[in-house]
Amino acid sequence: MTLYEGKKGCAYKVRDMLMEEGLMRRLQALGLNEGTDVRLLNRKKKGALILSVRGTRLAVGRHISEHIEVEPEEDER
Amino acid sequence: MKQDRHIHVAFVGNPNCGKTTLFNAVTGAKLKVANWPGVTVEKFEGNIEYEGYQIKLVDTPGIYSLSCYTIEEQVTRKCVLDDDIEAIVNVVDASSLERNLYLTLQLLELGKPVILALNMMDIVKERGMEIDLHRLPEMLGGIPVVPVSAAKRTGLDILLHAVVHHYEEGPKENVMDYGPELEDKISRLEVMMQARYPSHAMTRWHAIKLMENDEQVAGEHPMEITNVVDRSYEKEIIQKKYQYIEEVVAETLFHKERMAAGTDRVDRLLTHPVWGVPMFLCIMALVFFLTFAVGDFLKGGFEVALGWISDGARALLTAASASDWAISLAVDGVIAGVGGILTFLPNIFILFLALGILEDSGYMSRVAYVMDGIMGKVGLSGRAFLPMILGFGCTVPAIMATRALETEHDRRKVMVITPFMSCSARLPVYVLFSEMFFPENPMLPAFSMYVIGLVLAILVALAMNRLEKGRINDSLLIELPEYKRPNPRTIRVYVWNKLKDYLTKAGTTIFVASILIWFVLNFGPQGMVAQTADSFGAMIGKVLVPVLAPAGMGMWQIAVALISGISAKEVVVSSFSVLFGVSNANSAAGMQTILDNIRAVDPSFGALNAFCLMLFVLLYIPCAATIGTIKKESGSLRFTLGLMGFWLLFAWACSTVVFQIGSLLF
Numbered sequence: 001m002t003l004y005e006g007k008k009g010c011a012y013k014v015r016d017m018l019m020e021e022g023l024m025r026r027l028q029a030l031g032l033n034e035g036t037d038v039r040l041l042n043r044k045k046k047g048a049l050i051l052s053v054r055g056t057r058l059a060v061g062r063h064i065s066e067h068i069e070v071e072p073e074e075d076e077r
Numbered sequence: 078m079k080q081d082r083h084i085h086v087a088f089v090g091n092p093n094c095g096k097t098t099l100f101n102a103v104t105g106a107k108l109k110v111a112n113w114p115g116v117t118v119e120k121f122e123g124n125i126e127y128e129g130y131q132i133k134l135v136d137t138p139g140i141y142s143l144s145c146y147t148i149e150e151q152v153t154r155k156c157v158l159d160d161d162i163e164a165i166v167n168v169v170d171a172s173s174l175e176r177n178l179y180l181t182l183q184l185l186e187l188g189k190p191v192i193l194a195l196n197m198m199d200i201v202k203e204r205g206m207e208i209d210l211h212r213l214p215e216m217l218g219g220i221p222v223v224p225v226s227a228a229k230r231t232g233l234d235i236l237l238h239a240v241v242h243h244y245e246e247g248p249k250e251n252v253m254d255y256g257p258e259l260e261d262k263i264s265r266l267e268v269m270m271q272a273r274y275p276s277h278a279m280t281r282w283h284a285i286k287l288m289e290n291d292e293q294v295a296g297e298h299p300m301e302i303t304n305v306v307d308r309s310y311e312k313e314i315i316q317k318k319y320q321y322i323e324e325v326v327a328e329t330l331f332h333k334e335r336m337a338a339g340t341d342r343v344d345r346l347l348t349h350p351v352w353g354v355p356m357f358l359c360i361m362a363l364v365f366f367l368t369f370a371v372g373d374f375l376k377g378g379f380e381v382a383l384g385w386i387s388d389g390a391r392a393l394l395t396a397a398s399a400s401d402w403a404i405s406l407a408v409d410g411v412i413a414g415v416g417g418i419l420t421f422l423p424n425i426f427i428l429f430l431a432l433g434i435l436e437d438s439g440y441m442s443r444v445a446y447v448m449d450g451i452m453g454k455v456g457l458s459g460r461a462f463l464p465m466i467l468g469f470g471c472t473v474p475a476i477m478a479t480r481a482l483e484t485e486h487d488r489r490k491v492m493v494i495t496p497f498m499s500c501s502a503r504l505p506v507y508v509l510f511s512e513m514f515f516p517e518n519p520m521l522p523a524f525s526m527y528v529i530g531l532v533l534a535i536l537v538a539l540a541m542n543r544l545e546k547g548r549i550n551d552s553l554l555i556e557l558p559e560y561k562r563p564n565p566r567t568i569r570v571y572v573w574n575k576l577k578d579y580l581t582k583a584g585t586t587i588f589v590a591s592i593l594i595w596f597v598l599n600f601g602p603q604g605m606v607a608q609t610a611d612s613f614g615a616m617i618g619k620v621l622v623p624v625l626a627p628a629g630m631g632m633w634q635i636a637v638a639l640i641s642g643i644s645a646k647e648v649v650v651s652s653f654s655v656l657f658g659v660s661n662a663n664s665a666a667g668m669q670t671i672l673d674n675i676r677a678v679d680p681s682f683g684a685l686n687a688f689c690l691m692l693f694v695l696l697y698i699p700c701a702a703t704i705g706t707i708k709k710e711s712g713s714l715r716f717t718l719g720l721m722g723f724w725l726l727f728a729w730a731c732s733t734v735v736f737q738i739g740s741l742l743f
Contacts, residue, residue, distance in 0.1 A: 022146050023552065023554075025142075025144060025146060025311060025315070026141070026142070026144075026146050026147075026554065027554070028311075028312065028315045028316075029141045029142035029144065029179060029315065030141055030176065030554075030556075031175065031176050031179065031319060033312075033315065033316050033319055034316070035316075036319075041341065041344070042344060042345070042348050042350075043350070044350045044449075044450060045350055046450075047449060047450045047453070047551065048446055048449040048450070048459065048551070048553050050344070050348060050446065050557060053176075054173070054175040054176050055172075055173045055174075055175050055176065056173045056176050056556060057340075057556065057557040057558075058554070058555070058556055058557065059442065059445065059446040059449070059459070059553055059554070059555050059556075059557055060553060060554055061449060061453070061458065061459075061550075061551040061552045061553035061554065062551040063550075063551040063552040064552060064553075064554060
């Protein structure tokens with residue numbers, strides 16, 4: 001599944017990222033890599049969502065979230 | 078011991094980690110600080126003396142990485158790579174150590190002395206987290222790690238002490254290992270670098286950048302490397318760094334799971350999928366309500382003082398038997414023009430106080446998220462909305478803030494629409510004409526200007542997007558900081574800077590403009606004239622009357638006011654003050670005088686005409702300072718001139734449509 005299909009409040013692990021080089025590098029520099037754990041804090045029905053990544057919050061648009069392949073994680077919360 | 082006791086130090090760190098606050102605290106400078114990423118877009122320098130050293134400090138725009146993907150990254154990277162920079166103070170937000178250390182690892186690879194300033198330790202404590210201050214430096218190659226609080230100004234001396242001493246000690250060995258395969262390639266590249274460019278100081282950094290396929294590094298030091306680097310290893314290098322950071326964090330940071338729940342609670346409301354946009358509009362409405370209501374409440378004192386000064390100056394000059402023209406210049410020209418503007422100071426104060434609190438709270442990034450859907454439809458990311466909000470304060474810093482946008486194309490688009498956000502200089506015009514022509518409900522037309530400006534900005538962006546067949550932009554990417562209680566010191570500096578700008582403008586641009594206006598209104602081809610109708614100003618204005626008449630502004634006095642308003646928007650009000658000899662346009666008596674005079678010239682000039690005038694002032698060519706900034710930031714005279722033409726036509730068209738339709742209805 002992609003991050004865009006994720007549910008609010010759930011945790012995911014990044015499997016793969018497929019997007020333009022420059023954008024992907026910027027996300028990777030922000031700590032969003034293959035294998036990174038993320039949590040979906042908030043989202044709009046169609047559009048941007050707010051992620052918790054490595055202790056910080058990022059707002060990302062649909063273009064980004066649709067191109068990040070994730071798998072659900074056991075929720076420890 | 079070095080001979081020259083000068084040290085050149087750069088402050089480098091992630092966006093919004095407190096570099097500028099720290100820079101201000103250390104140097105005593107008063108640079109703008111706010112709680113959203115991307116406030117600093119240019120580097121700033123400051124000098125201090127410490128333990129006999131002359132330290133030259135450079136504040137840089139915040140970056141996440143030493144690559145070249147954004148303007149900020151390019152500016153900062155150029156700065157730290159400069160041979161003049163002898164030491165780097167890496168400012169780190171201790172409350173998000175994991176992400177911040179990524180840049181730290183890159184800075185360490187440069188081989189220059191790095192001092193880690195661990196900022197926001199108070200927040201770390203508040204959240205119940207702990208950082209092992211012994212283990213952390215050990216894992217970062219033995220660099221000094223100094224806990225500081227930029228906001229509370231603690232740890233600054235220790236930091237400077239570390240700068241001076243670490244500078245003398247010089248750099249340490251490599252911090253991290255990329256594994257046998259990558260390290261082998263790196264050392265082979267290093268050997269090649271040393272052979273080809275023997276004087277080069279940062280071979281390891283360059284080797285790693287070559288592995289990442291960094292075009293700039295490859296271009297500056299060309300080498301045949303295809304036998305070593307067959308593809309970009311950037312992904313692996315980034316991942317290795319984060320793997321190492323995970324090790325560091327595991328050993329040095331404790332209780333990190335205790336996240337700030339407060340921010341999440343507030344965000345549930347402010348970034349709500351449905352209520353987010355209405356909440357934003359309510360917050361902005363509150364800001365403007367306070368600006369008008371509280372500002373008006375405060376202005377009483379100003380009126381009295383200005384009356385005294387005006388009467389006193391007239392009496393003094395008469396007693397000194399000054400000539401009539403000198404009295405007229407001082408009282409009707411300078412005091413009317415400049416003083417009239419100063420009476421709006423309370424409104425300006427409240428506006429910037431409110432905007433300052435908003436910027437320091439952490440809400441600004443949320444606005445980018447909340448508005449992303451609407452902005453996306455016009456082909457811009459939600460980030461483009463940040464410069465637009467800044468435009469409510471002043472268009473000049475708003476234009477500068479467009480640097481944070483991804484592409485040059487987006488920047489230009491935002492430059493077209495940002496002046497439609499009513500800046501503080503338009504405020505006096507709105508206040509004056511609303512109160513004169515809408516006495517029952519003056520706040521409504523003034524408010525409507527803010528809303529109309531916002532709506533037109535979005536519509537124009539939409540039209541541009543349609544014209545170029547652009548698509549929906551949905552690649553928003555912005556960090557959302559924690560909410561925090563606004564820092565009184567930060568707000569004070571922010572508001573004081575803005576008031577100072579306003580006063581400076583009153584003392585320079587508006588002062589000169591007032592004298593010029595006085596001159597063109599009191600002199601004609603025959604010398605000094607008794608009736609302004611015979612003056613140069615009237616001659617110029619009358620030429621434009623036929624053009625302005627369809628927009629409901631067919632008075633030569635308005636033409637003069639609008640032309641002079643290009644110097645600064647407040648000058649529109651100054652012009653009316655000088656024209657009708659009013660010393661305080663922002664008082665009941667002053668407004669009555671202006672109103673009587675306007676009615677004397679054109680008895681049919683009513684509320685609709687006033688509304689069209691306000692609309693025209695909102696949309697037509699922005700002030701000279703804005704034009705200069707756009708020219709500088711876009712680097713294109715053609716673009717700037719084209720924009721001026723567009724704004725003028727657009728303003729005229731909008732006012733004309735409103736006036737013609739309005740005339741039919743009322």
